Amino acid sequence: MIFVSCAIIENSNGQVLATRRSEAMSLPMKWEFAGGKVEHGETYDETILRKIKEELGIETKVSKQLKVVISHYPNFSITLIPFICRYVNGEILLHEHHEFTWLTANKLLSLDWAAADIPVVHQYLSSLQI
């Protein structure tokens, strides 16, 4: 089981950031939320802020943690810890990903997500309707 923190980053235009894994990564070309594996001695939100800086070079603030989602891929299982984050500043410079896009919540389900992210997207969409 791997533990992965991921960030649903919202901007002030009501859009959400999705990043696409590169061909060289596992789950190639799948869309995901930026983030990565939790390291020893790190809290989940420390992981997310560290990974966003590393992968995108931007500054964000955590607004809310969503429920963890456990999923099983053919070769490994994953506990995904999703956070809703607010974009603060900086220009996105991709260090690992193939591409990124900002899109409105109603378009999120049109992307080809890593399977573990689909329940996260649904949870996020339900949280918006409350």
Ligand SMILES: Nc1nc2c([nH]c(=O)n2[C@H]2C[C@H](O)[C@@H](COP(=O)(O)OP(=O)(O)OP(=O)(O)O)O2)c(=O)[nH]1
């Ligand atoms: N970052 C991230 N990874 C995800 C998501 N959904 C999902 O299934 N994954 C999977 C893809 C990878 O197999 C794993 C995360 O590993 P990673 O390689 O991106 O993380 P990392 O940068 O910390 O790892 P490493 O290269 O340092 O070993 O979780 C998601 O929304 N965000």
